[in-house]
Amino acid sequence: MGESSFFSFVIDHVSQFLSYTAFANYTMGHLIMICVGLIFIYLAIAKGFEPMLLVPIGFGILIGNIAFQPGYEIGIYEHGSVLNYLYFGVRYGIYPPLIFLGIGAMTDFSALISNPKLIVVGAAAQLGIFGAYAIALALGFSPNEAGAIGIIGGADGPTAIFLSSKLAPDLIGAIAISAYSYMALVPVIQPPIMRLLTTKKERVIRMKPSRAVSKKEKIIFAIAGMILTTSIVPSGLPLLGMLFLGNLLKESGVTKRLADTAQGAMIDIVTILIGLTVGASTQATTFLTVKSIGIFVLGALSFAIATFGGVMFVKIFNLFLKDGNKINPLIGNAGVSAVPHSARVSQVVGLSYDKTNHLLMHAMGPNVAGVIGSAVAAGILLSFLG
Amino acid sequence: MRLIRNKFLAVVISLIGLGVGQLYGQSALDLRINEVLVYNDSNYVDDFGVHSPWIEIFNSAYNTVDIGGLYLTDDLSQPMKYPIFKGQPITQIPPRSYIVFWADDKPTRGILHLNFTLEAGKTIALFDANGRTLVDSVTIPHSVIRDVTYGRLVDGGAEWGNLDKSTPNADNDTSVKVLAGDEFARMDPTGLGMAAIAMTVVFLALALLSVFFKYMGKVMSIDIKKQLEARAAAKARAGVQAVVGEEEASELELTGELNAAIAMTLYLYATELHDAENTVLTINRVSRTYSPWSSKIYGLRKFPN
Known part of the structure; x- marks a missing residue:
């Protein structure tokens, strides 16, 4: 009697333990998401697509989709869990400005300062944001959701997370994954559109070499850039303020330690946290919806529209420029702020038509202007819809 | 120089001090008397189950404001009539939130119970912690209706009127937003x-x-x-x-010193002139093999300071 009760006791507890394991709780959704996570990790390691982002995000997807029974403070959406605490930085838009601080400390704005007319190319590429906004509205998304989805076209992960945390917190996971995925796929999405919109003659336009920019100009840029842009769109202050602060730390030359920390250890830590938590937020139970699929489709469209906007703007702009001052339209795509990937695309596509025509430094101008432009666009959406 | 620097520092510190003071003042000045119920027959009851008149204060700021230490009064000649308790969690008003005081003249019932009551025609005022700065005030009109609150039509707004609904601890504007x-x-x-x-x-x-x-x-x-x-x-x-041009003009006016200098230069040039150096310069590489036995550090007897 005693033995049988002991065995039933053990069997009860073993079966209870088994019911708590992930194997007993997996659904088809979890397995699909685990496959997605594995694909991300594969693309990062084997193909070298944005490994800094895709490895933590991919692994985060795996973490977020290990099935468990709720109520044990494990999941990212469960109050009191460690992942929930880390997710706080995403939900309240804390991580993106910190990443912008690091980006500011990494970015050299010389290309932009030396040729200021390239700044407006960065503005043209923001067409992707508002094009996707209009399409999302037409597809039945609410205005706030449409705004958050549209920002994917800015090709700026931190900005997308920041805006969606304010306008559509439920969609952060899908928007962030979409934004980072397409940023990694910039070399695949952009070149066909660039080739389609340009003629052979336009692709070999040689641009004047950039002039040297003094340290004083760079310092003034960081200060004046912040004052001018945030005075127009104060709601972009968290992102733009941190971006230009990071840049001032770098360019001032007197805060080397701070600049090194911002562009080194700090941005690495925040990137790990943001990647992990955004990945983990794709829990199948909340992520696998028709809306998420819609967001992915719209994300691809917004990138395409942004590339179209940038290239077409340069072509139109060239009509007003004298011979010798013309801009190669292959740098128009760089207006999306995937720094420096889209500038690298300009360089690669440019070299395929003229092996001696290096466009990288010219493309860096609209590329970094795109970072500012997408933050300004996020500020506008926030002030209109927030 | 040091005096100037000290003066500059003093000015900066004073400005920061003024700024902080201003910030603090702005926080307290963001409080508004928002809604009052003068005649409470069947409206909200207090924590003792009694229908009492009440005053709602609204924090119009986007930061928490502590109302503790400020004064409420129904008599402008006695600004410090009811000192609001300091250091109580309940007096911390969150951003864009409210606190309600019961004007029942029963201050022994708790820190939210005032030592005066409300009547039409009275002026209710909120004074800052110094007892002199008027934060906000409202004169209750004689037209107030029983069980209907008199308040700002929009929280913190300028316009007052009888409200459609009593909204203690809630937004006065009850229209669909x-x-x-x-x-x-x-x-x-x-x-x-x-x-x-x-x-x-x-x-x-x-x-x-x-x-x-x-x-x-x-x-x-x-x-x-x-x-x-x-x-x-x-x-x-x-x-x-x-x-x-001037020298050319005065070419003939050469001084004795100048003549002497020119003569000396010519003499030195003529006597020291030669084409070839008679010294041979040879550069050889000298190599010294390092040996720890010859190193001075092993011969040190005294520890370096």
Whole structure:
């Protein structure tokens, strides 16, 4: 009697333990998401697509989709869990400005300062944001959701997370994954559109070499850039303020330690946290919806529209420029702020038509202007819809 | 110099102090008397189950404000009539939130129970912690209705009136609110308006930067120092030419010292002149093999300081 009760006791507890394991709780959704996570990790390691982002995000997807029974403070959406605490930085838009601080400390704005007319190319590429906004509205998304989805076209992960945390917190996971995925796929999405919109003659336009920019100009840029842009769109202050602060730390030359920390250890830590938590937020139970699929489709469209906007703007702009001052339209795509990937695309596509025509430094101008432009666009959406 | 520096520091510290004081003052000044119920027959009851008149204070700021230490009064000649307790968690009013005081003249019932009651025609006032600065006040009109609250039509707004609903600890404006996004979508269902406006703003912001840096680049390329130097050099050249001209004019006026110097130079040139050096310079590489036995550090007897 005693033995049988002991065995039933053990069997009860073993079966209870088994019911708590992930194997007993997996659904088809979890397995699909685990496959997605594995694909991300594969693309990062084997193909070298944005490994800094895709490895933590991919692994985060795996973490977020290990099935468990709720109520044990494990999941990212469960109050009191460690992942929930880390997710706080995403939900309240804390991580993106910190990443912008690091980006500011990494970015050299010389290309932009030396040729200021390239700044407006960065503005043209923001067409992707508002094009996707209009399409999302037409597809039945609410205005706030449409705004958050549209920002994917800015090709700026931190900005997308920041805006969606304010306008559509439920969609952060899908928007962030979409934004980072397409940023990694910039070399695949952009070149066909660039080739389609340009003629052979336009692709070999040689641009004047950039002039040297003094340290004083760079310092003034960081200060004046912040004052001018945030005075127009104060709601972009968290992102733009941190971006230009990071840049001032770098360019001032007197805060080397701070600049090194911002562009080194700090941005690495925040990137790990943001990647992990955004990945983990794709829990199948909340992520696998028709809306998420819609967001992915719209994300691809917004990138395409942004590339179209940038290239077409340069072509139109060239009509007003004298011979010798013309801009190669292959740098128009760089207006999306995937720094420096889209500038690298300009360089690669440019070299395929003229092996001696290096466009990288010219493309860096609209590329970094795109970072500012997408933050300004996020500020506008926030002030209109927030 | 040190005196000037100290004075400068004192000014900076004073300004910071003033700023902090101002900030604190602004927080307290953000409080508003928001809604009052003068005659409470069947309206809300207090924590003792009694229908009492009440005063709602609204924190219009976007930060928490502590109302503790401020004063409520129904008599402007006695601004410190009811001191609100300090250091109580309940007196911390969160951003855009409220606190309700019961004007039942029963202060022994708790820190939210005042030592006066409300009547039509009375002026209710909130004074800052110094007892002199008036934060906000309202004179209750004689037209107040029993069980109907008299309050600001919008929280913290300027207009007062009898409210449709009593809203202690809640927004006075009870009309259905439309979200900014929904309103925008209603006015611009296709999103084209948003695209046009937003793209214009983005272009404007970046064009402003572009124009600024275009002209800044031109200004920066003007090297004022170099220009000044060039101007000075031109002036100097003009001065030298003038001097040379004068010297040419006074060519015959050679002094004895000048003649002596010229003679000495010519003599030295004539006597020291030679074409070849008689010294041979040889450069050889000298190598010294390092040996720890010859190192001085092993011979040190005294520890270095």
